[in-house]
Amino acid sequence: MDVKPPSSALFDVYLRLRPSNSIDRDRFLDVEHLDPAYAPTHITIRPPANDNRKRAIEKFAFTRVFEEHAGQRELFEQCGAVNLLEGVLGAKGREGRDGLLATLGVTGSGKSHTILGSRSHRGVLQLTLDLLFQHTGPRLVDIDTSLTAFQSLCAADVAESQLLPAAAFLDSLYADNGAPSRGATPAPRGATPARGATPGLVCKSPTPNLCIPGAFPTSVEPSSKGEEKGRSGAVFDRLYPSLAKYQSRLSRIPLCPPKHNTLQPRNSYAMLTSHQDTSFLSAPISRRNAPRMSNLPTYPPIDDILVNVDNTAEYALVVSMYEVHNDRIFDLLSSPSSFPGRTQQQKPRRALLFKSTEQSPDRKVVAGLRKVVCSDLEEALLVLETGLQERRTAGTGSNASSSRSHGFFCIEVKKRHRSSLPGPWSSSTLTIVDLAGSERARTAKTAGATLAEAGKINESLMYLGQCMQMQSDNATATTPNLVPYRQCKLTELLFSNSFAHHTQGGSQATTKAPQKAIMIVTADPLGDFNATSQILRYSALAREVTVPRIPSVTSTIISGGVAGVKGSYSPGSGRTTPSALTEELEAALAEIARLRGELEITQFKLEEETHRRLATEVSWKVAESRIEEVEAEVREEVWGEMEEQMALEQRRWRAARDEEEEAREEHLDKKVEILARGIEVWEEGEGDKENVGGGVGDDERVLELADENVKLRERLAMAEREKEGMRSPSKKMRVLKTRKWEGSGMGLEN
Numbered sequence: 001m002d003v004k005p006p007s008s009a010l011f012d013v014y015l016r017l018r019p020s021n022s023i024d025r026d027r028f029l030d031v032e033h034l035d036p037a038y039a040p041t042h043i044t045i046r047p048p049a050n051d052n053r054k055r056a057i058e059k060f061a062f063t064r065v066f067e068e069h070a071g072q073r074e075l076f077e078q079c080g081a082v083n084l085l086e087g088v089l090g091a092k093g094r095e096g097r098d099g100l101l102a103t104l105g106v107t108g109s110g111k112s113h114t115i116l117g118s119r120s121h122r123g124v125l126q127l128t129l130d131l132l133f134q135h136t137g138p139r140l141v142d143i144d145t146s147l148t149a150f151q152s153l154c155a156a157d158v159a160e161s162q163l164l165p166a167a168a169f170l171d172s173l174y175a176d177n178g179a180p181s182r183g184a185t186p187a188p189r190g191a192t193p194a195r196g197a198t199p200g201l202v203c204k205s206p207t208p209n210l211c212i213p214g215a216f217p218t219s220v221e222p223s224s225k226g227e228e229k230g231r232s233g234a235v236f237d238r239l240y241p242s243l244a245k246y247q248s249r250l251s252r253i254p255l256c257p258p259k260h261n262t263l264q265p266r267n268s269y270a271m272l273t274s275h276q277d278t279s280f281l282s283a284p285i286s287r288r289n290a291p292r293m294s295n296l297p298t299y300p301p302i303d304d305i306l307v308n309v310d311n312t313a314e315y316a317l318v319v320s321m322y323e324v325h326n327d328r329i330f331d332l333l334s335s336p337s338s339f340p341g342r343t344q345q346q347k348p349r350r351a352l353l354f355k356s357t358e359q360s361p362d363r364k365v366v367a368g369l370r371k372v373v374c375s376d377l378e379e380a381l382l383v384l385e386t387g388l389q390e391r392r393t394a395g396t397g398s399n400a401s402s403s404r405s406h407g408f409f410c411i412e413v414k415k416r417h418r419s420s421l422p423g424p425w426s427s428s429t430l431t432i433v434d435l436a437g438s439e440r441a442r443t444a445k446t447a448g449a450t451l452a453e454a455g456k457i458n459e460s461l462m463y464l465g466q467c468m469q470m471q472s473d474n475a476t477a478t479t480p481n482l483v484p485y486r487q488c489k490l491t492e493l494l495f496s497n498s499f500a501h502h503t504q505g506g507s508q509a510t511t512k513a514p515q516k517a518i519m520i521v522t523a524d525p526l527g528d529f530n531a532t533s534q535i536l537r538y539s540a541l542a543r544e545v546t547v548p549r550i551p552s553v554t555s556t557i558i559s560g561g562v563a564g565v566k567g568s569y570s571p572g573s574g575r576t577t578p579s580a581l582t583e584e585l586e587a588a589l590a591e592i593a594r595l596r597g598e599l600e601i602t603q604f605k606l607e608e609e610t611h612r613r614l615a616t617e618v619s620w621k622v623a624e625s626r627i628e629e630v631e632a633e634v635r636e637e638v639w640g641e642m643e644e645q646m647a648l649e650q651r652r653w654r655a656a657r658d659e660e661e662e663a664r665e666e667h668l669d670k671k672v673e674i675l676a677r678g679i680e681v682w683e684e685g686e687g688d689k690e691n692v693g694g695g696v697g698d699d700e701r702v703l704e705l706a707d708e709n710v711k712l713r714e715r716l717a718m719a720e721r722e723k724e725g726m727r728s729p730s731k732k733m734r735v736l737k738t739r740k741w742e743g744s745g746m747g748l749e750n
């Protein structure tokens, strides 16, 4: 089984095993140490002994497997995060490349622990920020003193974002006049979904039982944990030298409620962990624990890790955060609780769009995010803390602090050539994603909104699974298939930068390299076999159904020495001696065992195919309903256009009719005038007749007048014909139509 990821792979896939506290479960996952000189890359999973579906043993390959003892630093250093960071920073004189690091796994398997760390250990996100600020620090543009630099950054943003300097952002939230109402009154149990609290940043509050987000301790609390020995006052001071500048403002910030859980941990593990070194998300979960002094973790230190930076460039680091909850995108830095005087209920959060913008027509971006330009690590951490307060989390039966949304943490690295006349900003983004975990309702003991959330989480993870499955199928396929990543927001956000983009910059078309991506799959070797094996199946770089599970009776017979005849059994040899019969019987049994094994594999494959078919059917249904939606939209649009055209035609028609009416009236007037003139002449004639008293001369005069009358009528008819002849054919048509309509008594006024 080849483990080398193909060059076309969208992700490097690592597996991280978490230490398990479960005592009542058997281990189902083993790491294969093929060569002690190299880190392990293969694992084997065995179905539980009481598995009545008789599933086969499976073997999976990953880029690398991190075992339970692997710490945060080992993982950070060896999962390729540093290379990813160097790619984002860009080589000398070159634009950076986007990077993505995500965690995937069953609920409670350690995704948030890997990304966000715990109260004593930093996670990949904090370590990345630290490394980034350590190496770009001297090359960061100073937006506090240079307004033009800040303005140029705003102008270079293509995502319709609201850019803010960190100081302004933090002031708007935590200064006296901008006090957010967040949590002024703790929410009642079971009300709105709880948010991830500020774990490492909990400081003594003037009011007992309440914690202050973003507040820092004045001293470092001694820790009981041996693993924290590496932390010292000096390290802390180096990492957070200017925390004091926020100390005074943060001591006045409003109070936030302690982390609120909709469900209490039920299983023994959750009970244990809720009092141990809990997840970064799991700040004090009970009021009793709330006012506990804590501090930012500084462990593990990473001062000795080197990163290549472009010395000819100056940088700016911009932080933004959002979450995907129920397939909608929400900004974590401009949520309602960030607005003074408004509660969550009063101001619902506005979902953002993932779309192409005017400045980014070739590439989709999350539009309208609030982005914060940070000048140092502690500013970035404060921003991170603020956003984490908004992230949706809840306690479930599987995890005391379970993420109920997919969290996206974005660090945009803006880079431009450093000179007296600096060049334009280029931008590349490192996105670190903490995915919500798949879960079974029965195990997680979820209900109501939390259960509905779980449904959406599982659905989006199913689509992600399909995409990842397609990527691994493509690795061996001669004609790669398209990865169906447009099925939901999550896969769109994760995959849409995975392919080369052609951008039109002025008259020049440039191609932006596809993002480099790392997926860290987390698993509990003593956890839920079904859920874990499902995730491993679609995320692994390679898979092999190695040894079919052989029923114990059969295996006993095979171990009796007939393994060699496997598959070579030919019934009815004709020999009748007892030894020949025994031999034949053994061969038959071995054949039965072999066939049974094959049957198991076929059953297993069938099950998988069924699963894939069901998934395809679901996406087919989704596509069908989308088609229906589009069809309805198009029909509506066409109908609207038709109505508009009808109205226009009616207006035109009415104007033509008015024009025709006018002409007719004019014509009538002329007729009346001629008639009047004729009558006048006739009257004059009659008068003369009366005066003269009659005679032959009178008759002649009458005849003359009659002639004149006939001539006048002819001229009138001719004039009318001429007039008709001068009209355009369309006009004639309209006139004819008008006559017809009027003739039938169906004029518009009718």
Ligand SMILES: Nc1ncnc2c1ncn2[C@@H]1O[C@H](COP(=O)(O)OP(=O)(O)OP(=O)(O)O)[C@@H](O)[C@H]1O
Binding pocket: 017, 018, 019, 105, 106, 107, 108, 109, 110, 111, 112, 113, 114, 118, 273, 277, 278, 279, 280, 399, 401, 402, 403, 404, 435, 436, 437, 438, 522
């Ligand atoms: N490698 C590890 N070392 C020590 N503790 C761990 C490790 N992985 C996880 N844990 C602990 O296990 C608990 C659950 O982990 P975490 O919250 O990270 O799970 P998750 O996968 O993010 O779950 P969900 O999907 O429900 O959010 C936490 O208390 C965490 O501290």
